[in-house]
Amino acid sequence: MASNPNGNFESVVGSFFFGEMNESLVFPYPQFSDSQVEMAKEMTAAVDQFAKDNFHSEKFDNEGKLPESIIKGLSEMGLMGLGVPEELGGLGLDYSLYCRVFGQLASKDSAIATMAGAHQSIGYRALLNEGNDEQKKKWLPRLASGEVIAAFCLTEPGSGSDAYSIKTKAVDNKDGTYTITGQKLWITNAGLAGFYSVFAKTEHMIDGKSVEKISCFIVEGGMPGLSFGEKENKMGIRASETRAVYFDKVVVPKENILGELGKGFKIAMNVLNSGRLSLGAGCATGMKMILDLATNHAANRKQFDRPIAEFGLIQEKLTKMAASTYAVESIVYLTTGNMIKGMNDYYMETAVCKVYGSENLWSCIDMAMQIAAGNGYMKEYPYERLMRDVRINMIFEGTNEILRCLLALSGVRGPSEDMKELGKISDVSSALKAPIKSLGVYTKFARKRMSNMMGSKQITKAHPELKEQAAKFSSMLGRFAIAVEDSLIRYGKKIIDNEIPQGRLADMAIELYVILACISRTTAILNGTKATQEQKDQALRLTKYICNDSGRKIKRNLKAMSKNNDKAVAKISESVVKTGGYGFDIIDF
Known part of the structure; x- marks a missing residue:
């Protein structure tokens, strides 16, 4: 297995922060086998036909409810157990096939995909990942068949992105049971489910001190003390069910503990990684569907005696939509391919897929609505519903802001360890007192920095037609690694408190992954x-279009690392908060 400088199985995105890139993890691009292609075509065709006959998205949206026949139909097709092993009643699809089939469902109706995704991408994913044989045999056949629906219970009123601050408690009764007390917020499938993956704080004695850690429990529908709030009235994906869930001294047996006690935070993060990946796949197929709508309108809508598809500004939008769709699809299936090959450190890649996918999907529907013009704003056309539906994706599974911080801080961790020795003697006066001792460290650092400046990590496996793009990638990768080092030198430990430069580092890492995946x-x-x-x-x-576009974004961010308005941003936002808003009125000054 390929290793990064810290000796772990390599994350492609993580390696960028060292100025590294292992071609064996990127080339050749993962391919579906002939049998997988056949299965994917059969299943996506079945999804298309079922959707054509049964999905009435406008009606579902207006009523804010999915009929039971939809869940029953999906279950009969095996779509509620895509990743469950065949011997336990599922289809046993690998990550790539799972994403392709789930993505097809997402392109047909976002609310239905939300229900199905909350059920299997996150709802019972902890059971798949951490459950013991007895738990899996008991639950997975019923979950895969759709007999029981699952829900994922992590978010609370006071803890959104800060998952570790949850307040729900699970108290050991010392009789083989635990009592769970607390509440969860915005839980998809809450009122439908019979299986809840619930995360709660448990008490642990470490070095004689009581410490609270997160653990994961199975709560079964109908247990005494389990209740729900009213169905939330949402902006989009209205037909999916979202409610608060309340646990009033719910007693569960220790057999319902998922994984190891106190390891729930890691379990939750691994579950969300899977959810982010399927979300990215849904974004890719959703963008394809939206591009089809926009293309059909542009080709048939005539102005000034010719189709609007012939006008440059419309062509520009269609091009952006096509290129971003290709890019999102490319990063998703490069990621799934590496996961199938055995890469277990993939949380940075799935974060990229979620952030890049959700933001480009939003951009895609925005451009499609603009192409549709007045029609796009009318409820009789699908654009306004699609716009309401897709907006949640930038909030789902961790907001894009917190994921950018996750990417940046996870990425700089390795280089910061490498620079520790340098940091100890970074003061010039100290170095001069021990020039011989300092020389080796500085020489190693300077050599690596010079290597990054020269773009030494050349792509050798790209097609000759992409030689120029490959060379530019190598150059930008080196410059990015230098920007990482410069940020660590400038901010040190305070990098944790500086989210704007974190955002720039994350955005550059995202665009580098996009370029590499497309090449x-x-x-x-x-x-x-x-x-x-x-x-x-x-x-x-x-x-070539994507490489040029992503390259320009990287260059802008590189420049902004040193020349920016960050100080002004802090002062202006501080004033906005102090005055409670804008703080001006034209009649006063």
Whole structure:
């Protein structure tokens, strides 16, 4: 297995922060086998037909409810147990097939996909990941069949992104049971579920001191003390059910503990990693569907005696939509491919898929509505409902802001360890007192920095048509690594409190992953025999467009690391908070 400088199985995105890139994890681009292609086509066609016959999205949205027949139909098709092993009643799909099939469902109705995703992407994912054989045999067949619906209970009124601050408690009764007391907020499938993955604080004695840690429990529907709030009245995905869940001294047996006591935080984070990946896959197929709508309108809507698709500003939007769709799809399936190969450190990649996918999906529906113009604003067309539905994706599974911080702080952790020795003698006067001792450390640091400046991590496996893009990637990767070092030198430990530069580092890492994934995928297409020449030409055009666009974003962020308005941002926002808003009126000054 490939290793990063810290000796762990390598995260592609994580390695960027060292100025590293292991081609073996990127080339060749993961491919579906012939049997997988056949299965994927059969299943997506079945989803399409079922959706055509049964999905009435406008009606579901207006009523704010899904009919039971939808869940029953999905269950009969096996769509409620995509990742469950076949011997336990599921389809046993790998990550790539799971994402492709789930993505097809997401493209048909966001509320239905939310229900199905909350059930299996996160609802019983902790059971799949951490459950023992007895727990899996008891629950998974019923969950995969749709007989029992699952819900994921982590978020609380006082803890959103700060998951570790949850207040729900699980007290050991010393008789083989635990009593759970607390509440959870915004829980999808809450009133439908019979299986709840519940995260609560448990007490542990460490070195003679009482310490609270998070543990995960199975709570079964109908248990005394379990109740729910009213159905939330949401902006979008209205047909999916969201409620508060209350635990009033709910007693569960110790057999319902999932994984190891006190390890619930890690369990929750691993579950959310899976959820972010399927969310990214849903964004990709959703964007394809929206692009189809926009293209059809642009090709058939005439102004000044010609289709609006012939006008430059409309063409620009269609191009952006097509390129971003290709990019999102490329990062999602590069990630799933590596997960299938055994990469277990993938939380940074799934965060990228979620952030990049959700923001580009939002941009995509915004451009599609603009192309549709007045029609797009009317309820008789799907655009306004789609816009309401997709907005939640930038909040779901960890807000995009917190995920940017996660990416940046996780990424700089490794380089900061490497720079510790340098940090001990970074004061010039100290170095001069021990020049021989200092020389080796500084020489090593300078050599690595010079290497990054030269862009030494060259891509050798890219198609010749992408030689220029590969070279630019190497250069930008080196400059990014230098920006990481400069940030650590400038901020030190205070980098944790400086979210704006964190955001820039995260955005650059995201764009580097996008470029690399697209180069790899297009190389595979150009070298392969399945695509037509027109498809190859289009893939090449899209990749060059993406590389140029992402490259410009990286350059802007590199420049902004040293020349920015960060101090002004802090002062202006401080004043806004102090005055409770804008603080001006035109009639006063």
